Amino acid sequence: MTPKKDPSGRRGRGRPQSFDRKEALCAAMRLFWDRGYEGTSFDDLISVMKISASSFYNAFGSKEALYHEVIETYMSVAGGWFLDILGEDADTRTVFEDLTRAAAVEFTRPNQPAGCMISVAATQCSPNQHRLRDLLASQRTQAEGAMAARLQQGLEVGDLPIDTDIEALAAFYGSLLRGMAVQARDGASQERLMEIARFGMNAWPKA
Amino acid sequence: MTPKKDPSGRRGRGRPQSFDRKEALCAAMRLFWDRGYEGTSFDDLISVMKISASSFYNAFGSKEALYHEVIETYMSVAGGWFLDILGEDADTRTVFEDLTRAAAVEFTRPNQPAGCMISVAATQCSPNQHRLRDLLASQRTQAEGAMAARLQQGLEVGDLPIDTDIEALAAFYGSLLRGMAVQARDGASQERLMEIARFGMNAWPKA
DNA sequence: CTTTTTTTGGTGTCATCGCTCCATAAATCC
DNA sequence: GGATTTATGGAGCGATGACACCAAAAAAAG
Known part of the structure; x- marks a missing residue:
C-alpha cells in the first residue's frame, strides 16, 4: 500500500510514485467534502487526484479506504x-x-x-x-x-x-x-x- | 398522469389504478426521508410503494418528479x-x-x-x-x-x-x-x- | 547488464441505476 | 357486445458505478 521507506529514509526499490500522495489526498478531501461519499464518483476522484485507476488502487486500496483516510486528514488538518x-x-x-x-x-x-x-x-x-x-x-x-x-x-x-x-x-x-x-x-x-x-x-x- | 376524475366524482373510463396513490406517496416519503434522494434506488422505491416500474412512471413521471411531490407532501403533512x-x-x-x-x-x-x-x-x-x-x-x-x-x-x-x-x-x-x-x-x-x-x-x- | 520489485496506462468486467417498450388486462362508453 | 381508454406485468436497454487484470515502464539490487 504505502510506499515502503527504509528507516534511513532511502527509497526502496521499484518504480517510484509519480504523484505526491499528500496532494492527491488533499484533492480527494476537497471533493468528498463538497459532494459527500456517494456523491463523489470514482472517475471524478482519479481526475482531480491526477492519477490512473490502477495507481489509485495501488496507493489507496479502495474508495472507502480512501474516505477513511480523508476523514483522518480532515480531523488533523x-x-x-x-x-x-x-x-x-x-x-x-x-x-x-x-x-x-x-x-x-x-x-x-x-x-x-x-x-x-x-x-x-x-x-x-x-x-x-x-x-x-x-x-x-x-x-x-x-x-x-x-x-x-x-x-x-x-x-x-x-x-x-x-x-x-x-x-x-x-x-x-x-x-x-x-x-x-x-x-x-x-x-x-x-x-x-x-x-x-x-x-x-x-x-x-x-x- | 393523475387519474382524471369527473367533476361529479365519477371515475373516467379505462382500467382503474390498483393502488392508493396517497399511500404509495407516503411510503416513498418515508424512504426518501430516511435515505435521501441519491441514497434511494428506483427498485427500492417501487418495492415499498408496491407498484411496478410502468405503474410508477404512469403515475409519477420520474424519480425526480416523485421527489418534488414528496417534498410537497412532507411540507403539508x-x-x-x-x-x-x-x-x-x-x-x-x-x-x-x-x-x-x-x-x-x-x-x-x-x-x-x-x-x-x-x-x-x-x-x-x-x-x-x-x-x-x-x-x-x-x-x-x-x-x-x-x-x-x-x-x-x-x-x-x-x-x-x-x-x-x-x-x-x-x-x-x-x-x-x-x-x-x-x-x-x-x-x-x-x-x-x-x-x-x-x-x-x-x-x-x-x- | 540482468534480475527483481513496484508503479503505471489502458482495457475489460460485472452489477446497478433510472428508465422504456409492448403486449395484455380491466374498466367505461356507445 | 365492440370500441376506446387507461393501467399493469415483464423483459430489456443504455449509461454509469466501482473495480480488476495485464503487459509495459522505471527504478534499485546483484
Whole structure:
C-alpha cells in the first residue's frame, strides 16, 4: 500500500510514485467534502487526484479506504482548530466563544468547501453505507464528547453553575455548530454565522 | 398522469389504478426521508410503494418528479406543525418555545424516520443534482423567512427589544433546528432534544 | 547488464441505476 | 357486445458505478 521507506529514509526499490500522495489526498478531501461519499464518483476522484485507476488502487486500496483516510486528514488538518481551541488555557466561556466564532470563520473560508465535512455527512444514505454513517455519527459524538469534557473541567473550576447539565449544554453547542455548517453550505456569509454564534453565546448559563 | 376524475366524482373510463396513490406517496416519503434522494434506488422505491416500474412512471413521471411531490407532501403533512405553530396567536417567545419543543417531539416520533427531511437533505451531493440541492436550500430559506416574519411581527407589538436583529435571530433558530435534526438522526432522544431546545430559549433577547 | 520489485496506462468486467417498450388486462362508453 | 381508454406485468436497454487484470515502464539490487 504505502510506499515502503527504509528507516534511513532511502527509497526502496521499484518504480517510484509519480504523484505526491499528500496532494492527491488533499484533492480527494476537497471533493468528498463538497459532494459527500456517494456523491463523489470514482472517475471524478482519479481526475482531480491526477492519477490512473490502477495507481489509485495501488496507493489507496479502495474508495472507502480512501474516505477513511480523508476523514483522518480532515480531523488533523482542516478540523484541527476545533481541538486546538478546546485545549486553550482560558476561561470556559471564552473557549466556547472562540469555538463558535472560529466555526464562523472556518465554515466560510474561500478556496475550500463551505461548512464542516463531518457535520453534514451521511445523515441520509442508503443501507449499504451504514458502516460509513455510523463512523460519521461516532465522529460527531466524539466531538461533542470533547466539548462535554471541557465543560466539565469548567464546572470543576467554577466557570459554570454547579447544577449545569454538562451533557445537555454540550449537545446544545453541538447542535448549533452542525446547524451553522448547514447554513454555511447553503451560502450563509461569515458575518451571518458570527451573528448566530453571538446569539449562541447568549444561551451561556448564568449563575 | 393523475387519474382524471369527473367533476361529479365519477371515475373516467379505462382500467382503474390498483393502488392508493396517497399511500404509495407516503411510503416513498418515508424512504426518501430516511435515505435521501441519491441514497434511494428506483427498485427500492417501487418495492415499498408496491407498484411496478410502468405503474410508477404512469403515475409519477420520474424519480425526480416523485421527489418534488414528496417534498410537497412532507411540507403539508409531516412538516405542517411548523407553520401551524408560527401561526399561533400567542406571545412571540411562547411561539418559539413551542416551535423548538415541537421539533424535539416531531424529530423523534416513533414509526417515522428521525429528524427533518428537509433540514439534512442534499447538503452534499454530486453536481448533476444541483437543481435538487438548490430546491432544498430554498425550502430551508423559506422556513427561515417564515420565522423571520413572525419575529418581525413580534418586534412590532413589543415582544422583542426594538434593536433586535430579526434576520440574525431567525438564522440562529434556523441553525438550532437544523442541528437538532442532525442530532435526531444520530439517535438523540426526545429528552435530549428538549434540553437543547431549553438552552436555545435561554438565548432569547432580553430587553 | 540482468534480475527483481513496484508503479503505471489502458482495457475489460460485472452489477446497478433510472428508465422504456409492448403486449395484455380491466374498466367505461356507445 | 365492440370500441376506446387507461393501467399493469415483464423483459430489456443504455449509461454509469466501482473495480480488476495485464503487459509495459522505471527504478534499485546483484
